[in-house]
Amino acid sequence: MRRISSPSGRPQGSRMADAATTALIEVRALAKIYRVGVETIHALRGLDLRIGRNEMVAIMGSSGSGKSTLMNMLGCLDRPTSGAYLLNGRDVSRMGARELAKVRNEEIGFVFQSFELLPRQTALENVELPLVYATGAWRGRRQRALAALARVGLADRVHHRPNQLSGGQRQRVAIARAILNSPSILLADEPTGNLDSATTTEILALFRALHREGQTIVIVTHEDEVAAHCQRVVRLRDGQVLSDLPIAQDVAGRFLASHAGGAA
Numbered sequence: 001m002r003r004i005s006s007p008s009g010r011p012q013g014s015r016m017a018d019a020a021t022t023a024l025i026e027v028r029a030l031a032k033i034y035r036v037g038v039e040t041i042h043a044l045r046g047l048d049l050r051i052g053r054n055e056m057v058a059i060m061g062s063s064g065s066g067k068s069t070l071m072n073m074l075g076c077l078d079r080p081t082s083g084a085y086l087l088n089g090r091d092v093s094r095m096g097a098r099e100l101a102k103v104r105n106e107e108i109g110f111v112f113q114s115f116e117l118l119p120r121q122t123a124l125e126n127v128e129l130p131l132v133y134a135t136g137a138w139r140g141r142r143q144r145a146l147a148a149l150a151r152v153g154l155a156d157r158v159h160h161r162p163n164q165l166s167g168g169q170r171q172r173v174a175i176a177r178a179i180l181n182s183p184s185i186l187l188a189d190e191p192t193g194n195l196d197s198a199t200t201t202e203i204l205a206l207f208r209a210l211h212r213e214g215q216t217i218v219i220v221t222h223e224d225e226v227a228a229h230c231q232r233v234v235r236l237r238d239g240q241v242l243s244d245l246p247i248a249q250d251v252a253g254r255f256l257a258s259h260a261g262g263a264a
């Protein structure tokens, strides 16, 4: 049988077919209940979500809608009360603590609003550190850390400590740390929340470049400007998915809704 070629000349092999049919992340009926004293908080209420390889997805929703809780579940930082979470086809929700830590090290890169860098360590040490915990990753760790820092444009800042770097540079260090182990997925919880608009644009350009190179990215954000760089917007309300649309439809839908409201 003849191979069918795409317009770019690359054969349409099984890898492409797999990417279309197998979700990288599949979450089914995910629930998370927090108990604080006598209070019970339903942070996630039966949430369903699929994210394919090399998607760039924005998660939006008002404060308290469950965005960070969802990110913590996706990032294997915490476990759901009930429901299933399949990452690369493996059921993470049933894993023990050790196995979960291994998955977290090997598959997940996390970027936070507050950067979460160690203040006394240099940029290089901050990036190197997670490798200490990763299995079999000792060899060549310095080279990999230096390469990651170069990748985010900080080759000339490797010996600076966080207080000697700008906000945007600190977030670049955090991104270098997050991509060091070539994670399956890069999760960013309001990564531009502490940055001015020029720096936000700069950091978004970096995320987009990583996305073009094949990285799967999920970004929690309040800002339409940030979501506009993603392909798809998932909106949460009360721990459930309110809408899940391609960016063009999400923006167009909200524009029409606001104008319909104005005309009434």
Ligand code: ADP
Binding pocket: 034, 035, 036, 041, 042, 043, 061, 062, 063, 064, 065, 066, 067, 068, 069, 070
């Ligand atoms: P978002 O990131 O969308 O603002 P969160 O996921 O942080 O929302 O929170 C969802 C709900 O769960 C909120 O009502 C919040 O107060 C509660 N919550 C989040 N984390 C905890 C926790 N560790 N313990 C108790 N309640 C929590």
Ligand code: MG
Binding pocket: 067, 068, 069
């Ligand atoms: Mg949050």
